[in-house]
Amino acid sequence: MTSDPFSSRCCRVAVLGFGTVGSAVARRLAADDTPFQLTHIFDRRAAEKRCAAGIDDAVAWTSDIDDVLHADADIVVETIGGVDPAATWIRAALTAGKSVVTANKQVMARHAAPLLTLAAQQGRQLRFEAAVGGAMPIVRAIGDGLAGDRIVAIDAILNGTTNAVFTTIETTGCSLDAAVRAAQALGYAETDPAADLDGDDARAKLAILCALAFGLRVDPAAIGGRSCASTTAADFLRVRRRGATIRQLAHADYDRATATLTAWVAPTDVAGASLFGRTVGPQNAAIVTGEHSGEIGIFGAGAGGEATAVAILSDVAAIARDRAAIVPPPVLTANFILQTPDFDRVEVAC
Amino acid sequence: MTSDPFSSRCCRVAVLGFGTVGSAVARRLAADDTPFQLTHIFDRRAAEKRCAAGIDDAVAWTSDIDDVLHADADIVVETIGGVDPAATWIRAALTAGKSVVTANKQVMARHAAPLLTLAAQQGRQLRFEAAVGGAMPIVRAIGDGLAGDRIVAIDAILNGTTNAVFTTIETTGCSLDAAVRAAQALGYAETDPAADLDGDDARAKLAILCALAFGLRVDPAAIGGRSCASTTAADFLRVRRRGATIRQLAHADYDRATATLTAWVAPTDVAGASLFGRTVGPQNAAIVTGEHSGEIGIFGAGAGGEATAVAILSDVAAIARDRAAIVPPPVLTANFILQTPDFDRVEVAC
Numbered sequence: 278m279t280s281d282p283f284s285s286r287c288c289r290v291a292v293l294g295f296g297t298v299g300s301a302v303a304r305r306l307a308a309d310d311t312p313f314q315l316t317h318i319f320d321r322r323a324a325e326k327r328c329a330a331g332i333d334d335a336v337a338w339t340s341d342i343d344d345v346l347h348a349d350a351d352i353v354v355e356t357i358g359g360v361d362p363a364a365t366w367i368r369a370a371l372t373a374g375k376s377v378v379t380a381n382k383q384v385m386a387r388h389a390a391p392l393l394t395l396a397a398q399q400g401r402q403l404r405f406e407a408a409v410g411g412a413m414p415i416v417r418a419i420g421d422g423l424a425g426d427r428i429v430a431i432d433a434i435l436n437g438t439t440n441a442v443f444t445t446i447e448t449t450g451c452s453l454d455a456a457v458r459a460a461q462a463l464g465y466a467e468t469d470p471a472a473d474l475d476g477d478d479a480r481a482k483l484a485i486l487c488a489l490a491f492g493l494r495v496d497p498a499a500i501g502g503r504s505c506a507s508t509t510a511a512d513f514l515r516v517r518r519r520g521a522t523i524r525q526l527a528h529a530d531y532d533r534a535t536a537t538l539t540a541w542v543a544p545t546d547v548a549g550a551s552l553f554g555r556t557v558g559p560q561n562a563a564i565v566t567g568e569h570s571g572e573i574g575i576f577g578a579g580a581g582g583e584a585t586a587v588a589i590l591s592d593v594a595a596i597a598r599d600r601a602a603i604v605p606p607p608v609l610t611a612n613f614i615l616q617t618p619d620f621d622r623v624e625v626a627c
Numbered sequence: 628m629t630s631d632p633f634s635s636r637c638c639r640v641a642v643l644g645f646g647t648v649g650s651a652v653a654r655r656l657a658a659d660d661t662p663f664q665l666t667h668i669f670d671r672r673a674a675e676k677r678c679a680a681g682i683d684d685a686v687a688w689t690s691d692i693d694d695v696l697h698a699d700a701d702i703v704v705e706t707i708g709g710v711d712p713a714a715t716w717i718r719a720a721l722t723a724g725k726s727v728v729t730a731n732k733q734v735m736a737r738h739a740a741p742l743l744t745l746a747a748q749q750g751r752q753l754r755f756e757a758a759v760g761g762a763m764p765i766v767r768a769i770g771d772g773l774a775g776d777r778i779v780a781i782d783a784i785l786n787g788t789t790n791a792v793f794t795t796i797e798t799t800g801c802s803l804d805a806a807v808r809a810a811q812a813l814g815y816a817e818t819d820p821a822a823d824l825d826g827d828d829a830r831a832k833l834a835i836l837c838a839l840a841f842g843l844r845v846d847p848a849a850i851g852g853r854s855c856a857s858t859t860a861a862d863f864l865r866v867r868r869r870g871a872t873i874r875q876l877a878h879a880d881y882d883r884a885t886a887t888l889t890a891w892v893a894p895t896d897v898a899g900a901s902l903f904g905r906t907v908g909p910q911n912a913a914i915v916t917g918e919h920s921g922e923i924g925i926f927g928a929g930a931g932g933e934a935t936a937v938a939i940l941s942d943v944a945a946i947a948r949d950r951a952a953i954v955p956p957p958v959l960t961a962n963f964i965l966q967t968p969d970f971d972r973v974e975v976a977c
């Protein structure tokens with residue numbers, strides 16, 4: 278409960294990556310109204326980006342990661358993306374005694390436990406709200422807000438790009454390719470949208486949520502489902518007749534008695550009036566079902582530099598607020614059965 | 628990220644109040660699968676309630692608050708409700724070196740700043756997720772998850788009782804009195820539902836959210852609006868013709884440039900298909916608008932012992948996870964203008 282969320286002690290922050298998210302974070306850190314001091318910006322093309330960036334001259338730009346690792350920043354914000362070298366650099370930053378805030382779903386889906394253990398050993402923090410759900414604070418909702426419940430299921434729209442593509446098809450009747458091009462024009466889709474449409478992005482995020490909710494170490498690649506790449510306008514027309522639409526849903530439920538996790542990412546028929554049916558454009562949404570609390574829903578901007586920057590800066594603020602905090606590392610088990618329904622036979626409805 | 632949210636060190640917990648919420652908390656703490664030890668239950672009618680409670684004999688029941696204050700519990704859970712003596716006992720528990728988890732919206736709406744300051748001075752924590760929104764983790768969403776944004780507005784259904792009453796009128800066309808009796812029969816309404824229908828309950832919760840979101844010390848009694856007590860089935864029929872329904876909404880927006888807070892709690896026309904129109908029974912819902920993240924929504928069970936117990940146990944888990952954490956107390960200002968629209972003239976639509 279603070280009048281200014283950044284009213285804590287001044288904190289020195291370095292940002293890795295000056296892309297959509299990194300530049301949004303850097304600009305907010307460099308603004309006059311935060312007590313944070315932006316000390317370094319690392320980018321492979323630092324020299325080139327520096328000129329157009331409009332960031333205070335006092336900030337050191339570098340293309341040498343060691344400049345950041347050896348500097349006196351308290352917190353390193355990682356917005357590079359991809360597993361390598363991001364995981365290596367996160368590890369190096371923690372080893373160098375810095376706390377780390379990352380937006381990197383691939384690293385957190387694969388290396389969360391050892392990195393969080395390293396952070397605790399170092400007396401530092403590794404926070405990753407931005408890795409799942411953009412500005413929608415679902416990592417805190419599951420990891421903290423529902424820690425007093427036993428979560429039994431998660432259903433979510435976790436990929437803003439696919440959702441933007443699907444809602445364009447839904448409203449215009451265009452082809453998937455045309456909808457992808459529209460999303461690219463609006464900055465919602467990468468040049469190659471395969472990781473979004475095939476579900477790799479959502480699978481990584483779902484694996485992170487399974488760790489938080491169920492304590493399971495899930496290999497994202499082992500999560501089944503179906504790609505959204507072959508969904509057509511005709512599919513949308515077909516389901517619309519019964520008041521439904523189609524969304525890329527990520528689902529996980531865990532039966533603790535049999536240690537069986539059912540998890541998948543697939544295009545799914547959802548009621549048009551449901552939370553998921555009403556989630557349009559690059560929005561994300563999730564329904565978390567707890568044994569005691571029932572269904573808790575959350576939704577918000579799932580993509581975009583500004584929204585993701587909010588999640589990152591909230592993590593930076595949390596670290597600054599209590600720099601002595603030791604977050605106990607997770608105890609994840611791989612001792613469970615992972616199953617996926619047979620999508621050729623089972624109709625998934627939500 | 629833990630397999631078991633309660634996997635932290637064992638923590639000794641005392642519960643004040645053995646009503647709907649307190650008994651749900653006590654039963655979960657007494658269950659075999661938590662590492663917490665329920666040490667004391669304080670209730671004015673302890674002797675009488677003990678027999679029917681079915682709680683482990685090792686737990687000490689008492690009607691003397693000093694038994695709890697002088698005991699070696701690490702955390703005191705306060706579910707008494709009301710301002711007095713709850714505020715006095717929270718203060719006494721913090722002074723005695725205990726952390727406190729409270730569900731008490733009236734205390735937190737009126738005394739948050741001094742109590743949180745006392746907690747920080749004592750090196751202890753005071754947490755209050757359960758004071759607003761039942762199982763819906765909105766205190767964390769605003770205080771932590773959106774700390775990296777600048778919140779500009781909050782719209783929310785914060786009183787589950789009124790929402791249950793309104794949705795009964797909406798679906799059955801019955802009178803408000805009949806709907807209140809139905810809610811009482813289901814355990815959603817107190818014998819005297821005035822604090823719910825008049826908006827006192829929602830005003831206290833809105834004051835807490837204004838402190839979290841805007842850093843303002845708002846007197847709940849100064850928040851304007853209109854009572855829901857005179858809303859009739861005919862009102863619902865009238866708005867239904869245009870696809871709308873009626874909900875008790877709590878609204879706050881803050882213009883930092885002019886230091887002007889606009890806040891009210893009132894029966895409000897909302898689109899039937901909107902988040903609020905779709906929030907039925909004793910559910911709560913909120914839309915928080917941030918300058919950078921846009922609209923973030925959250926909804927879930929707003930009332931009931933089990934749901935509120937989830938919020939309390941999540942706070943207990945957070946304290947247990949890092950007992951050395953010092954949460955900086957808030958800096959709240961009373962230096963602002965509070966205004967309420969003229970409800971006789973302005974039609975509020977959402």
